[in-house]
Amino acid sequence: MARAWHLTSRPQGLPTNENFALKEIDLPPLGPGMVRIRNQWLSVDPYMRGRMNDVKSYVPPFQIDQPMEGGAVGEVVESTAAGFSPGDRVLHMAGWRDEAVVDARTANKLPPLQVEPHLFLGNLGVTGATAYFGLLDVGQAKAGDIVFVSAAAGAVGSAVVQIAKAKGMTVIGSAGGEEKCEFVRSLGADQVVDYKAQPILKGLAAAAPEGIDVYFDNVGGDHLDAAFALARMRARFAICGMIEGYNKAEPASFRFIMRVIAMRIRMQGFIVFDFQSRMDEFYREMGQLIASGQLQSRETVHEGLESMPDAFRGLFSGENVGKMLVRI
Amino acid sequence: MARAWHLTSRPQGLPTNENFALKEIDLPPLGPGMVRIRNQWLSVDPYMRGRMNDVKSYVPPFQIDQPMEGGAVGEVVESTAAGFSPGDRVLHMAGWRDEAVVDARTANKLPPLQVEPHLFLGNLGVTGATAYFGLLDVGQAKAGDIVFVSAAAGAVGSAVVQIAKAKGMTVIGSAGGEEKCEFVRSLGADQVVDYKAQPILKGLAAAAPEGIDVYFDNVGGDHLDAAFALARMRARFAICGMIEGYNKAEPASFRFIMRVIAMRIRMQGFIVFDFQSRMDEFYREMGQLIASGQLQSRETVHEGLESMPDAFRGLFSGENVGKMLVRI
Numbered sequence: 001m002a003r004a005w006h007l008t009s010r011p012q013g014l015p016t017n018e019n020f021a022l023k024e025i026d027l028p029p030l031g032p033g034m035v036r037i038r039n040q041w042l043s044v045d046p047y048m049r050g051r052m053n054d055v056k057s058y059v060p061p062f063q064i065d066q067p068m069e070g071g072a073v074g075e076v077v078e079s080t081a082a083g084f085s086p087g088d089r090v091l092h093m094a095g096w097r098d099e100a101v102v103d104a105r106t107a108n109k110l111p112p113l114q115v116e117p118h119l120f121l122g123n124l125g126v127t128g129a130t131a132y133f134g135l136l137d138v139g140q141a142k143a144g145d146i147v148f149v150s151a152a153a154g155a156v157g158s159a160v161v162q163i164a165k166a167k168g169m170t171v172i173g174s175a176g177g178e179e180k181c182e183f184v185r186s187l188g189a190d191q192v193v194d195y196k197a198q199p200i201l202k203g204l205a206a207a208a209p210e211g212i213d214v215y216f217d218n219v220g221g222d223h224l225d226a227a228f229a230l231a232r233m234r235a236r237f238a239i240c241g242m243i244e245g246y247n248k249a250e251p252a253s254f255r256f257i258m259r260v261i262a263m264r265i266r267m268q269g270f271i272v273f274d275f276q277s278r279m280d281e282f283y284r285e286m287g288q289l290i291a292s293g294q295l296q297s298r299e300t301v302h303e304g305l306e307s308m309p310d311a312f313r314g315l316f317s318g319e320n321v322g323k324m325l326v327r328i
Numbered sequence: 329m330a331r332a333w334h335l336t337s338r339p340q341g342l343p344t345n346e347n348f349a350l351k352e353i354d355l356p357p358l359g360p361g362m363v364r365i366r367n368q369w370l371s372v373d374p375y376m377r378g379r380m381n382d383v384k385s386y387v388p389p390f391q392i393d394q395p396m397e398g399g400a401v402g403e404v405v406e407s408t409a410a411g412f413s414p415g416d417r418v419l420h421m422a423g424w425r426d427e428a429v430v431d432a433r434t435a436n437k438l439p440p441l442q443v444e445p446h447l448f449l450g451n452l453g454v455t456g457a458t459a460y461f462g463l464l465d466v467g468q469a470k471a472g473d474i475v476f477v478s479a480a481a482g483a484v485g486s487a488v489v490q491i492a493k494a495k496g497m498t499v500i501g502s503a504g505g506e507e508k509c510e511f512v513r514s515l516g517a518d519q520v521v522d523y524k525a526q527p528i529l530k531g532l533a534a535a536a537p538e539g540i541d542v543y544f545d546n547v548g549g550d551h552l553d554a555a556f557a558l559a560r561m562r563a564r565f566a567i568c569g570m571i572e573g574y575n576k577a578e579p580a581s582f583r584f585i586m587r588v589i590a591m592r593i594r595m596q597g598f599i600v601f602d603f604q605s606r607m608d609e610f611y612r613e614m615g616q617l618i619a620s621g622q623l624q625s626r627e628t629v630h631e632g633l634e635s636m637p638d639a640f641r642g643l644f645s646g647e648n649v650g651k652m653l654v655r656i
Contacts, residue, residue, distance in 0.1 A: 050590075057590045220586065225579075239588050251553075253581035258548065260567050260597035262378075262385045267595040269588035 002027050004067035004097035005308050011052050014247045014316055019052070020309045025067060027101045035090070035104045036078040042095045043071035043121040044302075044311045044324035045155075049246045058271050070095030071126060073117050079104070091120050098305050098328055113287050122323040123159050123290065123297050126272050129282050130240060131159035133275040134216060136167070138268050139238035141214045143168030148208065148227060151218035152189060153180035155323035156240060158298065160216050161187045166294040169214075172207045174200060174223060176318050183321050187296065201226040211235075220244045221252045228256035228265070237267040247316060298322030330355050332395035332425030333636050339380050342575045342644055347380070348637045353395060355429045363418070363432045364406040370423045371399030371449040372630075372639045372652040373483075377574045386599050398423030399454060401445050407432070419448050426633050426656055441615050450651040451487050451618065451625045454600050457610050458568060459487035461603040462544055464495070466596050467566035469542040471496030476536065476555055479546035480517060481508035483651035484568060486626065488544050489515045494622040497542075500535045502528060502551060504646050511649050515624065529554040539563075548572045549580045556584035556593070565595040575644060626650030 004025045011019045030036055048070055051062045062068050072095035076088040081104030084090070092107040094100035110120050122128060134156075135141050147164045151157040152173025164171045165188040172191040173184040181192045193203035204212075204226045211232035217224055220242025227237060245252055259265065275282070289295035300320035302311040304327075311326050332353045339347045358364055376398055379390045390396050400423035404416040409432030412418070420435040422428035438448050450456060462484075463469050475492045479485040480501025492499045493516040500519040501512040509520045521531035532540075532554045541563055543555035548570025555565060573580055587593065603610070617623035628648035630639040632655075639654050 241589065242586050245586055251581040251583040252585060253579040255579040257580060258570050258573055260595065261569065261599065262597070264597050264599065264602065265595075266597075267588065267593075269590070269592050269594075271589065271592065274592065 002097060002099035003305060005305075006065055007052060007062045007068055008065060010054060010064070011049075011247075013249070015049070015052065015309070015313055017309050017313075022306065022308075025097065027099065030078055030080050030101060033081045033104050034079075034101055035076050035081050035084050035107055036099065036101045037072075037074040037090060037092060037094070037107065038077050038099050039072045039074035039095065039097065039328050041073040041118040041121055042305075042308060042326040042328065043125070043127075044308070044315065044320075044326060045070065045126075046241055046243050046246065046315050048312065049316075058273070068096040069093050071121050072097075072100075073110070073120055074100070076107075084109070089117050091125065096308060111283055113283070113290075115290060118299065118325055118327075119290075119297055121325060122155060122299065123295055124283065124286055127155045127323055128159050128286055129275060129279065130272040131156050131163055131216075132282055132286060133272060133278070134238040134240050134270055135160050135163055135214070137275065138270045139214045139216060139236045141167070141169055141236070144170075145213040146170045146172070146208060146210065146232075147214040147216065148172045148174075148204065148212040148230070149216040149218070150174045150223040151241075151243065152184045152187075152192070153321050154218060155320070157216070157218055158184070158187055158322050159295070161189050162295045163289065165189070166289055172204065172212070174203070174219075180318075180321055183298070195223070201229055204230050214238070216240060218243060224252070225254045225256050228254060228259050231259060231263045231265050233263055235263055235265050237265060239267060239269040243316070300324050302326045304328065330425060330427035331633060333633075334393055335380060335390045335396055336393060338382060338392070339377075339575075341577070343377070343380065343637070343641055345637050345641075350634065350636075353425065355427065358406055358408050358429060361409045361432050362407075362429055363404050363409050363412050363435055364427065364429045365400075365402040365418060365420060365422070365435065366405050366427050367400045367402035367423065367425065367656050369401040369446040369449055370633075370636060370654040370656065371453070371455075372636070372643065372648075372654060373398065373454075374569055374571050374574065374643050376640065377644075386601070396424040397421050399449050400428075401438070401448055402428070412437070417445050419453065424636060439611055441611070441618075443618060446627065446653055446655075447618075447625055449653060450483060450627065451623055452611065452614055455483045455651055456487050456614055457603060457607065458600040459484050459491055459544075460610055460614060461600060461606070462566040462568050462598055463488050463491055463542070465603065466598045467542040467544060467564045469495070469497055469564070472498075473541040474498045474500070474536060474538065474560075475542040475544065476500045476502075476532065476540040476558070477544040477546070478502045478551040479569075479571065480512045480515075480520070481649050482546060483648070485544070485546055486512070486515055486650050487623070489517050490623045491617070493517070494617055500532065500540070502531070502547075508646075508649055511626070523551070529557055532558050542566070544568060546571060552580070553582045553584050556582060556587050559587060559591045559593050561591055563591060563593050565593060567595060567597040571644070628652050630654045632656065
């Protein structure tokens with residue numbers, strides 16, 4: 001019998017385990033063009049918090065008492081779809097569960113790169129593509145630029161640090177606590193700011209005495225304000241996430257937002273799906289960085305479907321270093 | 329004897345008349361290539377508040393006990409410069425005073441357009457160019473777009489409303505009080521929101537049920553937050569000014585800034601001087617709009633050099649409709 005995590009109530013602020021329930025589900029019969037998949041890796045991502053609110057956004061909200069969704073890698077165990085055979089590894093969106101029956105058009109066979117399959121949820125998946133397109137396209141970061149990236153020990157942030165270094169930029173990363181800072185340093189960051197040891201503004205001012213050209217934002221709030229304060233002329237801000245605000249009701253306040261004018265700052269929000277048509281370029285470039293050893297991957301792995309809500313909540317307590325995953 | 333307004337102390341919050349003093353100044357002798365100008369019109373602009381702080385910005389701060397500067401139109405009364413003769417009308421930056429001796433290279437003879445000279449401080453000057461390039465270049469506003477402009481009864485805002493209407497856009501303007509709202513309506517705005525009669529968020533939501541494509545920001549604060557709340561997909565924000573914050577110590581807070589991500593909002597600060605090389609295009613286009621009657625000008629005029637600080641402080645109490653000027 002398959003099981004899936006259901007959203008039983010909408011979280012107020014930080015989610016609790018009471019917002020979720022693991023329930024048995026009936027899998028539909030395998031109609032034509034469908035595949036049955038046994039999941040092996042489930043992606044655990046901050047953006048999922050937004051889908052738990054009843055707000056229209058770029059993805060529809062999760063429905064109460066319905067199974068949740070998310071990125072997953074699994075093995076085809078049964079197929080009526082041309083081109084899919086048992087044993088094929090596929091990437092698909094029916095996560096938060098152990099087994100799924102999906103239309104084969106919504107599943108993608110893993111590209112033939114010689115890497116571990118869970119990387120297609122991380123540096124070779126949505127996470128890596130977010131870092132790649134956000135830094136280079138949205139942020140227009142170029143060799144020689146001073147790049148500041150927040151949550152640099154996280155899944156997206158750690159990819160940004162390494163791509164930026166591989167492309168000849170100076171990189172300043174922020175992270176919370178000595179262990180994470182050490183990890184960010186190990187990725188090649190030129191400067192690391194521990195935002196738990198001092199106010200981020202003070203730390204960034206010391207780490208970037210000449211200011212910053214690009215800010216890759218995963219955090220929002222005080223981090224974004226510090227970036228306003230330190231931005232150089234014509235700085236570009238790629239706004240990827242604002243995790244500091246996801247569980248908060250209070251508005252964020254900004255002392256330095258007025259510098260947008262004098263410094264001609266350009267701030268641009270983006271979603272990785274905007275770059276769907278350029279995934280070939282992404283696989284080619286990221287494949288090379290991985291093959292050359294310039295892009296390391298690190299994961300924080302929880303074991304078993306049962307651990308999914310704990311893993312998810314861990315994103316907001318800063319538990320993960322690198323990509324958060326659940327292995328089934 | 330010439331007189332000039334001096335900054336005697338840096339304002340804390342809203343400036344008072346005690347921050348300024350009108351003093352006699354010695355004019356330098358007329359060396360080669362110089363002109364002596366008798367000022368007739370002085371420009372009074374919100375950005376001058378920034379120069380009263382001791383902060384490096386896109387223009388250097390005013391110095392204590394030194395004459396202040398600003399846009400001015402005057403008549404040449406003496407010249408040692410080729411191409412300048414007594415009687416010529418010139419636009420220059422030695423405002424806040426009645427008479428000035430300047431290097432002729434820093435003075436521009438008024439372009440040969442058949443309009444009143446003070447327009448070169450308004451719709452045909454920095455004010456109009458700010459509106460023109462901010463709306464069309466920074467905001468990338470196109471026919472059919474829904475454009476929201478704050479402080480729409482002000483100098484820049486009233487130009488934005490009219491340029492946008494002339495270019496086939498739907499325009500929503502905000503202003504404070506019924507008289508100003510009526511003025512904005514008279515300029516052709518499709519909707520006007522009185523931000524003193526209701527919270528701007530509520531007013532904008534009612535005026536723009538389908539949302540906005542472009543926001544031209546002169547105000548910041550709650551106006552900017554309302555624009556975040558109502559932005560449609562790929563909305564562009566041209567950030568020209570944030571007058572709400574110029575005299576405030578408290579940071580601005582934003583409930584809806586996170587919509588930058590889902591809506592892919594692009595926010596871009598700018599200064600009109602970035603477009604110096606395109607002033608020919610500006611005079612041509614604005615000259616046509618004025619000749620065709622599509623661009624009206626309105627001024628709030630204070631009389632006499634003595635009134636300059638009052639006129640300046642009036643910008644922050646919302647006294648002016650259209651461009652604030654002092655006539656000497």
